[in-house]
Amino acid sequence: MRKRSALRALILVLALGGFGTAAAAKSKRDEAQVQKLEDAGLLVREGEWIRARVELEAVNPEARGLDQVRLYTLIGLVELHDKRGAEAEAAFAHALAITADGRADGRGLLHLHLARACLMNNHPEDAVAALDAAGEVGAALPGTWLLRAQAEEARGSPDEAWSALREGAQRFPEQGEAGRRQVFLLVRLGLFREARELGERLLARPDADADDAVAIAEALRQGGETREAMTLLEAACLREGEDRDLLVQAARAALDDGLPRAAGRFLERAAAIDPALSLEAAEAYRRAGEHDAALRANGRVLDPVAKARQRLGLLLDAEEWERAMALDERLLRLGLGTDSGVAYGLAYAAFRLGDLSTAERWLRDITEPEAFRRATDLREAMAACAEAGCP
Secondary structure (H helix, E strand, O other): OHHHHHHHHHHHHHHHHHHHHHHHHHHHHHHHHHHHHHHHHHHHHOOOHHHHHHHHHOOOOOOOOOOHHHHHHHHHHHHHHOOOHHHHHHHHHHHHHHHHHOOOOOHHHHHHHHHHHHHHOOOHHHHHHHHHHHHHHHHOOHHHHHHHHHHHHHOOOHHHHHHHHHHHHHHOOOOOHHHHHHHHHHHHOOOHHHHHHHHHHHHOOOOOOHHHHHHHHHHHHHOOOHHHHHHHHHHHHHHHOOOHHHHHHHHHHHHHOOOHHHHHHHHHHHHOOOHHHHHHHHHHHHHOOOHHHHHHHHOOOOOHHHHHHHHHHHHHHOOOHHHHHOOHHHHHHOOOOOOHHHHHHHHHHHHHOOOHHHHHHHHOOOOOHHHHHHHHHHHHHHHHHHHHOOO
């Protein structure tokens, strides 16, 4: 009897020992899952979105001790970053459902994340509901009012959008974004004079900079109000001084308004800061018929290939045939002799000078379809000229 009791005790000890080993192993696995979640959170904070996705996909949501709200929040943030609105919306909704048992921490922020996902997924009504649910947590953040304005406008309520932006601007006067969005909204509503006036008030703020002027002017330009944009930009240039982006934006507005000469002047000033803009300045002057100014701007172009190709075009436009032909050696040296457009240009200059043999030599190797068609027309003109005994 004593032997049987001892045997049963030994079996029990072995069984309990095995159970303890299995429990310890499971505990370690659960701890590893919790660590994976922590690693994923760190990767999200550092903006390592691809690695964060990989880490999250390896997490077992059923692991003991795992913070599931954090898990689905991180999943939602990754999906949001990757612009997968439906997946992000589902993840944040699931995280909120888990907190419905009374755990209220973080619900306000979760509702804000959900609102962003709803907007991405083109569900503005749901976005507004999520923003309402964010309560005071959301109201205390300036971005909430920008989201609300976006959602209200998306669901066709521009008055509510304006109210949200006004509220945001009043609550956070140090933040300029709500004011900028007000300008953009006015542009979309076709209230261009009001948009310019508000834009000028915003740009008078001590914290306004050239980027603000560029953004507001671009909104006006996209709305077709190029004169309003130019007025605002010229005032900004006086205030900010010679700023590359302001000058380039002013040039765009001038071109849109059919004022290439003004665009050339803006671009030439910008090219003094960024020489790469000299090519665009020369082109604007060419469109305006300002050949001397175009050649002057072309003289400052740094890229030798672009400079030579553009200079040939400018000389042809100005009917400077001899000066155009004088570029042939430079164009050959730069490897542009086989460029169909360049070859046609030199052939045309030679034709206008009466040098038909040189013109034919340049026409010989043209293969590009459009240039070939023009070369055929030029050959016909050359043949007619030869028959008529042109000098």
